[in-house]
Amino acid sequence: xxxxxxxxxxxxxxxxxxxxxxxxxxxxxxxxxxxxxxxxxxxxxxxxxxxxxxxxxxxxxxxxxxxxxxxxxxxxxxxxxxxxxxxxxxxxxxxxxxxxxxxxxxxxxxxxxxxxxxxxxxxxxxxxxxxxxxxxxxxxxxxxxxxxxxxxxxxxxxxxxxxxxxxxxxxxxxxxxxxxxxxxxxxxxxxxxxxxxxxxxxxxxxxxxxxxxxxxxxxxxxxxxxxxxxxxxxxxxxxxxxxxxxxxxxxxxxxxxxxxxxxxxxxxxxxxxxxxxxxxxxxxxxxxxxxxxxxxxxxxxxxxxxxxxxxxxxxxxxxxxxxxxxxxxxxxxxxxxxxxxxxxxxxxxxxxxxxxxxxxxxxxxxxxxxxxxxxxxxxxxx
Ligand SMILES: Nc1nc2c(ncn2[C@@H]2O[C@H](COP(=O)(O)OP(=O)(O)OP(=O)(O)O)[C@@H](O)[C@H]2O)c(=O)[nH]1
Ligand SMILES: [Mg+2]
Numbered sequence: 001x002x003x004x005x006x007x008x009x010x011x012x013x014x015x016x017x018x019x020x021x022x023x024x025x026x027x028x029x030x031x032x033x034x035x036x037x038x039x040x041x042x043x044x045x046x047x048x049x050x051x052x053x054x055x056x057x058x059x060x061x062x063x064x065x066x067x068x069x070x071x072x073x074x075x076x077x078x079x080x081x082x083x084x085x086x087x088x089x090x091x092x093x094x095x096x097x098x099x100x101x102x103x104x105x106x107x108x109x110x111x112x113x114x115x116x117x118x119x120x121x122x123x124x125x126x127x128x129x130x131x132x133x134x135x136x137x138x139x140x141x142x143x144x145x146x147x148x149x150x151x152x153x154x155x156x157x158x159x160x161x162x163x164x165x166x167x168x169x170x171x172x173x174x175x176x177x178x179x180x181x182x183x184x185x186x187x188x189x190x191x192x193x194x195x196x197x198x199x200x201x202x203x204x205x206x207x208x209x210x211x212x213x214x215x216x217x218x219x220x221x222x223x224x225x226x227x228x229x230x231x232x233x234x235x236x237x238x239x240x241x242x243x244x245x246x247x248x249x250x251x252x253x254x255x256x257x258x259x260x261x262x263x264x265x266x267x268x269x270x271x272x273x274x275x276x277x278x279x280x281x282x283x284x285x286x287x288x289x290x291x292x293x294x295x296x297x298x299x300x301x302x303x304x305x306x307x308x309x310x311x312x313x314x315x316x317x318x319x320x321x322x323x324x325x326x327x328x329x330x331x332x333x334x335x336x337x338x339x340x341x342x343x344x345x346x347x348x349x350x351x352x353x354x355x356x357x358x359x360x361x362x363x364x365x366x367x368x369x370x371x372x373x374x375x376x377x378x379x380x381x382x
Contacts, residue, residue: 024036037052091121185370190218
């Protein structure tokens with residue numbers, strides 16, 4: 001009779017499927033939809049993008065799930081001025097309870113209505129971050145009009161101006177972040193990421209971290225830590241399978257687990273085929289020039305059973321452990337615990353070293369291609 005494998009459920013493999021709802025609100029034309037798209041790592045022109053432009057006004061709350069982590073939803077909300085509701089009714093209308101936090105986008109000073117909304121959101125016990133959008137436009141204008149242009153000074157002036165305006169409208173310690181929806185790498189988006197993550201309850205923090213775009217080194221490191229903290233689960237699942245005394249089954253199941261985990265890593269670090277094609281399009285750098293920077297065999301590839309087996313065989317330490325595991329399961333009584341321990345160790349070692357290489361590759365992409373593109377963009381503006 002055929003023995004069944006211990007079944008691998010989705011929850012064993014993906015540990016971050018708690019729901020996270022992020023509300024993005026602000027007046028018409030301020031760049032909400034552009035921000036929602038950029039946050040989800042997609043362009044305004046891409047399929048599934050929130051519609052943007054001068055005529056596409058956000059009239060009702062519209063959910064946009066993250067393309068890789070569908071448990072994370074960005075909500076594109078109509079501005080409080082568009083609905084003409086007072087702050088408390090507006091929050092009821094958008095069903096504020098379901099949101100984990102709010103982002104209020106403005107392309108200029110924050111209005112009185114928005115300040116009242118901020119107070120109401122605070123009263124409801126939710127966090128709110130002010131995003132001052134279209135900063136690229138302001139810098140371009142400042143450059144044209146100032147004799148001694150200083151980018152940092154200009155940014156600081158805009159920041160202080162927004163904060164002062166909000167404080168005058170009795171918003172206590174407002175957190176204002178200057179952002180360009182066209183290039184999240186620049187200005188205050190990395191600081192916004194850090195603040196959102198720090199202020200979320202701990203059980204949702206990992207969910208947000210994995211969703212955030214790889215715009216700074218600290219996010220790549222945090223993603224690595226989240227993934228690393230999950231490795232023991234996969235290794236334990238593998239050890240449970242290794243306890244099944246049938247030759248070949250343990251390796252087959254390990255490979256099945258590893259394919260799924262490595263795909264998750266590639267998506268998280270933006271090293272999957274689709275993300276790299278997009279990077280190539282955005283930067284005008286051919287894929288053949290991007291791929292040589294990779295240190296990990298699976299970066300930029302479609303992860304298959306064959307690829308994982310190849311990677312396992314290439315890692316001498318891991319493959320020796322796997323061969324020993326297959327042999328040891330035939331030693332009566334103590335054989336199965338030995339096989340389980342080996343399986344745990346081999347999977348643990350394999351995933352840790354692959355994760356390290358993938359995080360190195362993600363950082364290479366960021367510094368060699370994304371930052372260069374951002375710098376070229378700001379050079380062009382100067
Ligand atoms: N320069 C610049 N333009 C931006 C930025 N964000 C948005 N835009 C442009 O501003 C216009 C409005 O952007 P949307 O994202 O549609 O704004 P919205 O707040 O969703 O607008 P409604 O849905 O009408 O309320 C579009 O033409 C965008 O391309 C930005 O950061 N910089
Ligand atoms: Mg919109």
